[in-house]
Amino acid sequence: MKIAGNAIRPGNVIEHQDGLWKAVKIQHTQPGKGGAYMQVELKNLRDGRKLNERFRSADAVERVRLDQKDYQYLFEADGKYTFMDTETFDQIEINGELIGEQAAFLQDGMMVIVESYEGEAIGVSLPEFVTLKVEETEPVVKGQTAASSYKPAKLDNGVRTMVPPFINTGDKIIVATADSTYAKRAD
Numbered sequence: 001m002k003i004a005g006n007a008i009r010p011g012n013v014i015e016h017q018d019g020l021w022k023a024v025k026i027q028h029t030q031p032g033k034g035g036a037y038m039q040v041e042l043k044n045l046r047d048g049r050k051l052n053e054r055f056r057s058a059d060a061v062e063r064v065r066l067d068q069k070d071y072q073y074l075f076e077a078d079g080k081y082t083f084m085d086t087e088t089f090d091q092i093e094i095n096g097e098l099i100g101e102q103a104a105f106l107q108d109g110m111m112v113i114v115e116s117y118e119g120e121a122i123g124v125s126l127p128e129f130v131t132l133k134v135e136e137t138e139p140v141v142k143g144q145t146a147a148s149s150y151k152p153a154k155l156d157n158g159v160r161t162m163v164p165p166f167i168n169t170g171d172k173i174i175v176a177t178a179d180s181t182y183a184k185r186a187d
Contacts, residue, residue, distance in 0.1 A: 001062070002063070004058075005055025005057060009026065010023050010026055016061060020122065023040050066116065067115070067116045080094065081094050082094075105126055105159075107130065110130075130175055133155065135156050135169065150164060159175070163182045
């Protein structure tokens, strides 16, 4: 589906320079001279390269619709992650580079959304938040709780994050998978 260059929004996937690119950031620019344009930061979905491109309203780009399907995470072996289609029980392997740093948050049996284009898996969307256990963190220093200072903590999946002073070793917390930040204490 063709769209105008100034209609690109963050999250859109477009065909550009013989590849699939996802719009990460956009900035509408209206210079003093000449016509307005959209400055778009693109990320290649196959190899992760980044590209900054200018699109004018007269430029037509091909917007791509990705197929999204629910899969269940099974296991990891040799840098490849295996997922199962919960309807057909078919299994697929996805290279760890495609998942990136979010692979640390995969848990046995976790439901994810696999995005594919023409039968090729090109992305995995994890749940927005996961519950993890704090493996180690510093004890609270008396009088330090009044300030909104955070302290480092190591989670049971090996990820390090910053937590509020009232979180102790052994507590379960909810963490955002997008940026590994503390969200709240788990019940």
